[in-house]
Amino acid sequence: xxxxxxxxxxxxxxxxxxxxxxxxxxxxQSLIQKIIRLNKVKINNKKTKTSYRLQTGDIIDVFDISKxxxxxxxxxxxxxxxxxxxxxxxxxxxxxxxxFIVINKPAGIAVQSGTKSFRxxxxxxxxxxxxxxxxxFIVHRLDKETxxxxxxxxxxxxxxxxxxxxxxxxIHKTYIALTxxxxxxxxxxxxxxxTIYENGRKIVQNAISNIKVLKKTENYSYVELxxxxxxxxxLRKQLYNLGNPIIGDxxxxxxxxxxxxxxxxxxxxxxxxxxxxMINNIQFNFKAPYNKNFENFLKKKFxxx
Numbered sequence: 201x202x203x204x205x206x207x208x209x210x211x212x213x214x215x216x217x218x219x220x221x222x223x224x225x226x227x228x229q230s231l232i233q234k235i236i237r238l239n240k241v242k243i244n245n246k247k248t249k250t251s252y253r254l255q256t257g258d259i260i261d262v263f264d265i266s267k268x269x270x271x272x273x274x275x276x277x278x279x280x281x282x283x284x285x286x287x288x289x290x291x292x293x294x295x296x297x298x299x300f301i302v303i304n305k306p307a308g309i310a311v312q313s314g315t316k317s318f319r320x321x322x323x324x325x326x327x328x329x330x331x332x333x334x335x336x337f338i339v340h341r342l343d344k345e346t347x348x349x350x351x352x353x354x355x356x357x358x359x360x361x362x363x364x365x366x367x368x369x370x371i372h373k374t375y376i377a378l379t380x381x382x383x384x385x386x387x388x389x390x391x392x393x394x395t396i397y398e399n400g401r402k403i404v405q406n407a408i409s410n411i412k413v414l415k416k417t418e419n420y421s422y423v424e425l426x427x428x429x430x431x432x433x434x435l436r437k438q439l440y441n442l443g444n445p446i447i448g449d450x451x452x453x454x455x456x457x458x459x460x461x462x463x464x465x466x467x468x469x470x471x472x473x474x475x476x477x478m479i480n481n482i483q484f485n486f487k488a489p490y491n492k493n494f495e496n497f498l499k500k501k502f503x504x505x
Contacts, residue, residue, distance in 0.1 A: 202242075202261035207254045210356035216243065216260075217250040224262055226270045240265050279313060279323040286327045293330070294486050299358040300351055301330050302475070304488035307347040307467060317344055325352060339363055340371075343433065345448070348375070348472025349488045361479070366430065371477040375425040375435060376414075376490070378469035378497060379444040383421040385413045390438040394431050407431045409438055420447070420501050424473075435470065446470050447497070467493050 211219050217232050220241070227235075232250050235241055240263045243252065295302040309324075310317030325336045336352045337359035353359035365371045390409045395402060410426040421444060425435050433452070439445055440452035447469040471494055476485045490498075 202263045205260045205262065207256055207258040207260065209256050211254050212256040212357060213253050213360060214356065215250070216248055216252040216254055219254055219260075225265065225268060227268050231268055235265055235268065239263070278326075279319050281319075281324045281327055285324060289324065289328050289330075294349065294488060295484075296330055299355060300353045300362070301325075302486045303350050303352065305342055305347055305350040305472070307345050307491060307493075310344040311341045311350065312338060321350070321352075340366055340430075342472055343436075343468070343470075345468035346470045346472060347488075347491055347494070349373070349475040349486055350472070351475070365477055365479075369428065371475065373427060373472060374474040375427070376471050376473045377423050377425060377435065377439065378447045378494075378501070379421045379423060379439055380419070380447060381421065381444040382416055382418065383411070383413050383423055383442065383444050385416075387411055387413075387442070390442065392438050392441055394434065394437050396432060405429075405431050407434050407438060409435060415502050417501060422498065422502060469494060469497060 205223065207219070217229065220232055221227070229250065236248060236250065239247065242248065242261045243254075243258055245259075245261070289303065292303045292306065293301060294304055303321075305311075305321060310320045312322050313320045322336050322338065325331055331354065334354045336354070337356065339351050339353050339359055339362035342348060342350055351362060353362055362371070388411060390407070390411055392407045394405050394407045396405065397403070406429065408428040410428065412424045413421055414424055415422040423439075427434055431437075436446055436449055436452045440449070445453045448467045449470075471490045472488065473490070474485070474487045476483065478484070
C-alpha cells in the first residue's frame with residue numbers, strides 16, 4: 201500500500217521534485233525520474249513529471265522506495281543567538297502580520313549564514329516570538345554592512361509572491377548613501393554594465409538606478425538612490441564607477457578620494473530607507489530610520505541636520 205500525502209498551502213505552485221526532496225527523500229534528480237518511471241509515485245492517481253507544479257490539496261501516493269538512499273549531507277551548524285540578541289529584535293520590527301514581517305536590519309550582520317558570515321538574521325529570527333511554528337523565508341537581501349528595510353516571509357506562498365513582485369519590479373526601494381566627493385546635481389540616472397564571475401564564467405549585466413543629490417559639501421554628497429535593476433552590490437559599484445564611492449566601503453573604494461585622513465569611517469554609509477509595494481490592492485509603505493552612526497555622520501558633515 202502506498203503512503204498518501206496531501207499538498208499543503210505552503211507548497212502550492214512548487215515543483216514536485218522540490219517537494220519530494222524536502223518531504224520524502226533527498227536523492228539526485230536522475231533517481232527521482234527513475235522513481236517516476238517505475239510508477240513508485242503518483243499525483244491524483246496519475247503519473248507525473250518532476251517539473252509538475254503542485255496545487256494545494258493534491259494527493260501524492262508514494263509506494264515503497266526504501267532501496268533509494270538519500271544523499272549524504274554535511275552537518276550544518278546553526279548560529280545560536282543569545283537571549284539578549286533575540287529580544288533586541290523587538291526594537292527593529294516595522295511590521296508584523298501572519299504572512300510576513302518587515303524589520304530595520306542593523307548594520308554588521310548578514311541576512312543568512314555563509315562561509316564568511318556565521319552570525320545571521322535568519323538564525324536569530326527563528327528564535328524570536330515572530331516565528332513560533334513558522335519558518336523565515338528570504339525574499340531579498342541586503343549586504344552585511346548595509347542597514348535598513350528588510351522583508352522576511354513567514355510562509356512559502358508569500359515567499360513566492362514577493363519573489364514574483366521583485367522579478368517584475370513591483371517592489372520599489374529607496375536607499376540613502378553618503379559618498380566621498382561632489383556628485384553633480386545634473387546626474388539623475390546611473391547606467392552601467394557590471395561584470396560578475398560565476399563558476400569561472402564572465403557575465404556582464406546592465407544596471408540602472410535613479411539618483412538624486414539631497415545635499416552636498418565640497419568633500420561629501422548625501423544622495424537618494426532608487427535601483428531599477430537588482431544586481432549584486434549594484435549601488436556600491438555604480439557609485440564607485442561614478443568616482444564617488446560610499447563612505448566606509450572597503451571593497452569599492454578609490455583611495456585618492458579620501459581627502460581627510462582623519463575622517464576614516466569603518467561603517468558603510470548605505471541605508472535601505474524605504475520600500476513600497478501593493479498586495480491585493482492594499483498599498484504597503486515602510487520607512488526605516490537610519491542608525492545613530494549614520495545620523496551622527498550627517499550632523500557632523502552637514503551642519504543643517
